Amino acid sequence: MSESNRLAESFNQTSFQLSGHGKWNVSVLKEAFEKVDEQLDSDRYGTGKIIEDFQTKMAVLTGKEAAVFFPSGTMAQQIALRIWCDEKALKKVAYHPLSHLEVHEEDGLKELHNIQSVLLADKSRVIELEDVTGLEEEIACLLLELPQREIGGQLPSFESLEQIVAYCQEKGIKLHLDGARLLEVLPYYNKSAAEVCALFDSVYLSVYKGIGGIAGAVLAGASDFIAKVKLWKRRYGGDLISLYPYIVSADYYYERRADKMGQYYEDAKELAVMFNGCHGVSTLPLEPVSNMFHVQFQHPKAQVAELLSDIHQQTGIGIANYLKEVKDARCSYEVSLGDMYREIPKNQLIEAFQLLEERMKQPL
Amino acid sequence: MSESNRLAESFNQTSFQLSGHGKWNVSVLKEAFEKVDEQLDSDRYGTGKIIEDFQTKMAVLTGKEAAVFFPSGTMAQQIALRIWCDEKALKKVAYHPLSHLEVHEEDGLKELHNIQSVLLADKSRVIELEDVTGLEEEIACLLLELPQREIGGQLPSFESLEQIVAYCQEKGIKLHLDGARLLEVLPYYNKSAAEVCALFDSVYLSVYKGIGGIAGAVLAGASDFIAKVKLWKRRYGGDLISLYPYIVSADYYYERRADKMGQYYEDAKELAVMFNGCHGVSTLPLEPVSNMFHVQFQHPKAQVAELLSDIHQQTGIGIANYLKEVKDARCSYEVSLGDMYREIPKNQLIEAFQLLEERMKQPL
Numbered sequence: 030m031s032e033s034n035r036l037a038e039s040f041n042q043t044s045f046q047l048s049g050h051g052k053w054n055v056s057v058l059k060e061a062f063e064k065v066d067e068q069l070d071s072d073r074y075g076t077g078k079i080i081e082d083f084q085t086k087m088a089v090l091t092g093k094e095a096a097v098f099f100p101s102g103t104m105a106q107q108i109a110l111r112i113w114c115d116e117k118a119l120k121k122v123a124y125h126p127l128s129h130l131e132v133h134e135e136d137g138l139k140e141l142h143n144i145q146s147v148l149l150a151d152k153s154r155v156i157e158l159e160d161v162t163g164l165e166e167e168i169a170c171l172l173l174e175l176p177q178r179e180i181g182g183q184l185p186s187f188e189s190l191e192q193i194v195a196y197c198q199e200k201g202i203k204l205h206l207d208g209a210r211l212l213e214v215l216p217y218y219n220k221s222a223a224e225v226c227a228l229f230d231s232v233y234l235s236v237y238k239g240i241g242g243i244a245g246a247v248l249a250g251a252s253d254f255i256a257k258v259k260l261w262k263r264r265y266g267g268d269l270i271s272l273y274p275y276i277v278s279a280d281y282y283y284e285r286r287a288d289k290m291g292q293y294y295e296d297a298k299e300l301a302v303m304f305n306g307c308h309g310v311s312t313l314p315l316e317p318v319s320n321m322f323h324v325q326f327q328h329p330k331a332q333v334a335e336l337l338s339d340i341h342q343q344t345g346i347g348i349a350n351y352l353k354e355v356k357d358a359r360c361s362y363e364v365s366l367g368d369m370y371r372e373i374p375k376n377q378l379i380e381a382f383q384l385l386e387e388r389m390k391q392p393l
Numbered sequence: 394m395s396e397s398n399r400l401a402e403s404f405n406q407t408s409f410q411l412s413g414h415g416k417w418n419v420s421v422l423k424e425a426f427e428k429v430d431e432q433l434d435s436d437r438y439g440t441g442k443i444i445e446d447f448q449t450k451m452a453v454l455t456g457k458e459a460a461v462f463f464p465s466g467t468m469a470q471q472i473a474l475r476i477w478c479d480e481k482a483l484k485k486v487a488y489h490p491l492s493h494l495e496v497h498e499e500d501g502l503k504e505l506h507n508i509q510s511v512l513l514a515d516k517s518r519v520i521e522l523e524d525v526t527g528l529e530e531e532i533a534c535l536l537l538e539l540p541q542r543e544i545g546g547q548l549p550s551f552e553s554l555e556q557i558v559a560y561c562q563e564k565g566i567k568l569h570l571d572g573a574r575l576l577e578v579l580p581y582y583n584k585s586a587a588e589v590c591a592l593f594d595s596v597y598l599s600v601y602k603g604i605g606g607i608a609g610a611v612l613a614g615a616s617d618f619i620a621k622v623k624l625w626k627r628r629y630g631g632d633l634i635s636l637y638p639y640i641v642s643a644d645y646y647y648e649r650r651a652d653k654m655g656q657y658y659e660d661a662k663e664l665a666v667m668f669n670g671c672h673g674v675s676t677l678p679l680e681p682v683s684n685m686f687h688v689q690f691q692h693p694k695a696q697v698a699e700l701l702s703d704i705h706q707q708t709g710i711g712i713a714n715y716l717k718e719v720k721d722a723r724c725s726y727e728v729s730l731g732d733m734y735r736e737i738p739k740n741q742l743i744e745a746f747q748l749l750e751e752r753m754k755q756p757l
Contacts, residue, residue: 136628
């Protein structure tokens with residue numbers, strides 16, 4: 030068995046995990062539907078009480094006039110950018126070089142819309158005001174991702190955000206928020222969702238990250254924008270006859286977790302301290318600003334995989350189910366705090382980190 | 394209350410319905426998941442046992458090398474056409490003027506892919522060989538919909554299909570099957586799914602029509618075609634982290650209904666005879682060739698809505714929940730036979746049609 034397979038398998042056999050809300054299996058659906066009346070009518074091509082009620086709830090949350098439920102954020106965000114490009118008759122947008130659109134969508138924005146992207150900032154940090162004022166090309170829309178997931182979930186300061194927004198408004202540049210983890214950044218900013226969203230013309234949020242639904246996304250904005258969004262949702266084949274399996278679970282877990290984002294944030298800071306206390310281990314960012322961070326090991330992947338697998342087996346605590354090679358023969362992985370962390374008995378957690386420290390401080 | 398609202402409301406209060414498999418509500422999901430193990434792992438971005446097993450089953454059914462599960466047929470079909478257009482470096486396809494792509498997708502194919510469509514045949518009949526041989530423009534792909542839904546589910550003869558296919562192969566035109574109701578046409582053709590699909594380079598089928606799942610579609614074809622399909626599925630935002638709510642229900646109802654398509658076809662023919670026995674009522678086609686047909690009334694919509702509402706209330710049998718105005722002040726609606734028809738007590742069914750005949754033969 031390869032080290033990677035052993036790591037994933039030993040992780041799957043643990044009783045507790047640092048990350049997430051629990052196993053990614055059918056129980057997520059069964060719990061959400063347990064108390065739902067069998068006779069509740071399905072939504073139907075974007076209409077019906079199930080979908081309309083949840084869309085209204087999300088419009089209120091984000092402080093926007095209207096919201097649409099989508100099967101995926103990929104679809105929702107491409108559509109938002111297309112609408113802003115059409116409005117300005119300019120097929121150019123700007124975003125971070127590690128944006129979801131740039132690294133996970135197989136160039137959908139270019140292939141489906143012929144929209145060009147300008148990459149702002151370098152890969153290691155978030156977009157700041159000078160990146161935007163330094164733009165040499167005209168753009169229709171600036172997409173900001175809060176937090177910037179692929180660099181451990183980093184955030185600009187709220188003041189920096191406000192300055193970027195003021196500059197874009199002056200220049201007639203639309204602002205779109207990739208808020209896949211919107212709720213997760215509210216405790217750090219100490220703002221409501223509506224206060225953050227007020228900075229943006231359009232907002233996307235995911236219902237299966239901090240919220241922990243099954244799949245799906247929400248796109249919110251002004252009514253005239255949302256009317257166009259619905260047209261494009263139909264064009265994409267996103268206007269499914271029934272989206273209720275995702276909507277019911279999104280609503281169920283939203284009600285249970287929206288208020289726990291502060292807890293996840295505090296837990297992330299606590300856990301990061303424990304990682305940073307181990308030789309050759311550090312977190313990015315050093316102090317988390319949301320429920321997520323990256324863990325970086327100063328040892329090669331194969332070696333770290335082996336020692337983590339051993340810890341999984343000895344302690345029953347799942348630390349990582351994968352590792353990614355990063356430059357200089359190091360490796361890293363992502364942690365997102367959820368309900369699971371507080372399930373772990375403290376003594377077992379401490380034991381796991383003691384073992385990690387012992388193994389990491391041994392000479393290579 | 395308008396006649397249309399009264400029609401829908403009275404329909405919803407009936408105990409039995411002529412069409413379909415039952416109410417479109419959460420019970421469809423609950424039944425499908427009742428016996429599913431909570432610990433069954435979700436699929437994950439197109440991988441995992443749940444999705445791979447069902448895709449293999451659909452590849453075997455259609456006799457193709459591979460198949461992909463999609464959230465919607467709209468997405469699946471646009472992608473198939475895009476791939477065939479790219480292969481020929483020609484952005485032109487042909488289909489029926491009442492194709493789903495032409496009437497239900499807000500011009501997605503043009504807006505997302507800049508693919509032009511040539512409309513073949515007139516609206517009242519299916520595409521025949523002479524429509525294809527008479528094409529004055531070169532096309533990359535011909536899409537055939539079996540049965541042609543918007544004209545009551547009509548079909549060309551199998552011989553006619555074979556002739557079209559032979560001609561297209563000779564001319565290097567790819568053939569795509571809109572087989573939303575593929576299983577539903579097999580009894581009339583007296584062929585296996587694989588025998589029908591062998592005529593086509595790519596095949597789409599729906600899992601929520603005759604099969605009666607919650608939503609979703611399958612696209613099947615050769616392995617190199619499917620590799621491209623998966624790229625495009627990602628670009629569209631169709632590669633959801635979890636599609637299992639649709640896949641589990643698709644598989645559950647497929648296993649229960651795939652073998653009942655012959656029954657639905659026989660029931661459709663029986664029911665059409667009953668409609669055609671009433672004054673001023675006829676079916677299109679006169680003898681169904683699948684589980685579906687249209688019912689046409691020679692009276693205005695408002696009047697028919699009223700009399701059908703009365704019959705719903707008097708008999709408890711739901712005949713129609715909507716009516717569509719058609720030319721010459723007539724109206725029509727669509728019937729698709731499913732599990733519900735055989736639930737209706739025969740004497741109640743006969744009573745309903747006696748009432749319909751009485752009301753329709755009254756002078757206007």
